[in-house]
Amino acid sequence: MKKILNEDVTNVVEEMLAGYLTAYKRYYKKIGDYNAFRYKGNRKGKVALVIGGGSGHEPLFSGYCGAGLADAVACGNICASPNPELIYETAKAVDQGKGVLFIYGCYAGDNLNFDMAEELCQADGMKTAHVRVWDDCASAPKERITDRRGIAGDVFVIKIAGAACDAGLPFEEVVRVAEKARDHINTIGLATSPGTLPGNDKPTFELPDDEVEFGMGLHGEPGIERTKMQPADKLVERMYTELKTEMGLKEGDETAVLVNGLGSTPLLELNIVFYDLHKKMAADGILIHDAEVKTYCTCMEMGGFSITILKLDEELKKYLDAPCYSPYYAKGELTGSMQTLEEGEEEEPEVDVDEMEEIKIVRSKEGELSELNASDTRNMLLYIADKIIASKPYLTEIDSAIGDGDHGIGMAGGMQKARKKLLHMETEENAYALFEAAGNAMLMSMGGASGVIFGSLYLAGAKGMEPKPVLFGEDLVNMERKSLQAIQERGKAQVGDKTMVDALSPAVEAMEKNRNGSLLDILKAAEEAARQGMEDTKKYTAKFGRAKSLMERAVGHQDAGATSVWLILQGMREFVEGR
Structure with missing residues (x-):
């Protein structure tokens, strides 16, 4: 697989961060000599939010640091957790004495390293807590929910937790809101082709051109079923059915939806996915308060997409809608929400662009027509x-x-x-x-x-x-x-x-x-x-x-x-x- 890298791939994360932090230096400052950085403009006197995980999933995690989002990011090597020292130094750089909340995906390496980093922080007198995101409902049954992986659902949890921090909530309330967001989110992904890690000659897994895998993880972890490629609406129907059953969604429920490209799926296709999903949710009377369609959480050039659904209540909606900004993720007054209508405006009825009315072709008489x-x-x-x-x-x-x-x-x-x-x-x-x-x-x-x-x-x-x-x-x-x-x-x-x-x-x-x-x-x-x-x-x-x-x-x-x-x-x- 062709990749645009320099000869020494051992420096790939350092070079990626150098480029990112140079391009956006008005927002960010590197933390010492570590692969970590902080947001320059964060509010004072608030709970600090630190996120992180393996690199190679951009824009997760580096793209979700900024106003109303995380205060700092700890970046591990490609698809590998950051080490405890790196995480500790990141937390120390943004701690304001109000506590530090860590948010990361639920993977064995991340769990171990962040736990050890918390011990270091607590030994220094810092108050800490963590929220492990386990939104991938295909990766383990509900009775083993803490074994589930964290994937694109991280984005909604980070967004809501960042807003809670910026609202000045006390530490225990920030943790509660972040856990509530995590517990109202589910994601299922679908892979169409593998990614390839820098320095590796072979892809992370093998998948025939005419097959897809439901529920595959970001690193190529097995999914729940491998099938032949199907039209978009059939793929979406399968994934939506899994999510609807898992979450017990019913008529009148209000949601936020995130359609995420895994690395190489173009926006044209992602928008078709959302269109098909929206039709199915509308038919079931499930409301979409807000929607996001683009690439949020990837594995290099992996093909495919994931669907994330967040079940909302008024509290979660307030923090989801709060303004935020980073170069890769923004919300605010100009973005609005999906259901906002102008005064006197009526919502347009759902239109199925695929529907083609069947007609019977008739002729004025049998046999040859002379006119x-x-x-x-x-x-x-x-x-x-x-x-x-x-x-x-x-x-x-x-x-x-x-x-x-x-x-x-x-x-x-x-x-x-x-x-x-x-x-x-x-x-x-x-x-x-x-x-x-x-x-x-x-x-x-x-x-x-x-x-x-x-x-x-x-x-x-x-x-x-x-x-x-x-x-x-x-x-x-x-x-x-x-x-x-x-x-x-x-x-x-x-x-x-x-x-x-x-x-x-x-x-x-x-x-x-x-x-x-x-x-x-x-x-x-x-x-x-x-x-x-x-x-x-x-x-x-x-x-x-x-x-x-x-x-x-x-x-x-x-x-x-x-x-x-x-x-x-x-x-x-x-x-x-x-x-």
């Missing part, structure tokens, strides 16, 4: 939309060979928007208006070059035409000629440039040659010409898009845009022919 009335036009466009949506994997595969791999996604997304628009146009009597509406929907939703080009395929030919209740073959020929002209004016592509024009241009020529034939004859000719044009793109180098940089390496691969044109014309022919 397209408005109802037929609408149903033909719906049929084509479903065909393109179903072809998304095929189009993605073609585009991935020489393009960005997003053509299938874009076409399917645009057709979904067109489909949604057409579903609400049952009474439209102008056939051209249906093409125009579908084209507009694609143009406004797809983005990229494909949005403009394929939106124009429908839109440009229909726009400005006199309303007609019925379209004949010649009308389609004229429409497609107008669309081709508009597309070439915008994109400047010609035949041989390896674009959708390679399929559309010969298709339009074939339509014009057969304009005196039947509607089906015209579409058959167009479909065959588009297919041949699509095949011809395999011979060309590309003049546009990402494939342009591949030069001769693009030869042998067909163009995805030309393929979409062929599929659209094929869909028209299939609908008209009744096949």
Whole structure:
């Protein structure tokens, strides 16, 4: 695994801290020669909060020190507890005589070293206590809760304890609030790929590409089940079910939710996880007061995510919502909470973006159609939309060979928007208006070059035409000629440039040659010409898009845009022919 490190990996923690503390020196000061630091701006005369653990889980723990958070951080080596002397010196640097609370994850090494550090502190006359976070409900049964690991739930416990300290609560109350937060939190994680420690050639564990492990720990500790990879909503459902059962969540309960990336999972995917989770919680009537979605607690480049749920009451909510700031975690007046609504505003109903209403495609008569009335036009466009949506994997595969791999996604997304628009146009009597509406929907939703080009395929030919209740073959020929002209004016592509024009241009020529034939004859000719044009793109180098940089390496691969044109014309022919 490639890592951006210096040659001597034994100094990795020292170098990481040097970079962090230099970048944010206005906030932090290193404690002696130790791998530890303190926040410069902490309130005076309060309980001190010290956190820490093994490095390699950033931004845990170093990212949760600051205003309203921890006062100091003790950093161990990679995935190893800090030693007692380091912890002791960290506590001594921030002790104000009101007591020191230690918060850390429940691991054998951390427990032993922090216990010994407390003994050193107490020998110096310091008042100390600790809260071991054991939120990982997959790591041990409830009857052995003190054997459970601490993972992303640390973030909520640190946040709430830091706010309690800053509120000036006495030592015993700070400890009580922190323990209460810990006891109202559960987390379950899911790994999709391992991490690799600095200096190690092999990953921390092995996991096949097509498998995931539920409940895996941050260091690669075994989970509760290994299964085949599944869609996000199925993974989330399994994890939510475990958490809901573990916590006894019920309708009306108020929560805070943290969706955490384990190191290499992008925000795009984490937000999908939260979307699926929110739907399930909303369906059960479980309220989400606050939500956090990003990377909080990691193991290098481990793939996967965890879900943390904190069950709230008014006391916990007060300390969770209190302002705080560090370079990696902040709350305050400008952030608000998830349920805050403006005066007079009503919460929008839950929308399922995945839901695609099933429709029955109907035709005005059996057998071959000689013309397209408005109802037929609408149903033909719906049929084509479903065909393109179903072809998304095929189009993605073609585009991935020489393009960005997003053509299938874009076409399917645009057709979904067109489909949604057409579903609400049952009474439209102008056939051209249906093409125009579908084209507009694609143009406004797809983005990229494909949005403009394929939106124009429908839109440009229909726009400005006199309303007609019925379209004949010649009308389609004229429409497609107008669309081709508009597309070439915008994109400047010609035949041989390896674009959708390679399929559309010969298709339009074939339509014009057969304009005196039947509607089906015209579409058959167009479909065959588009297919041949699509095949011809395999011979060309590309003049546009990402494939342009591949030069001769693009030869042998067909163009995805030309393929979409062929599929659209094929869909028209299939609908008209009744096949």
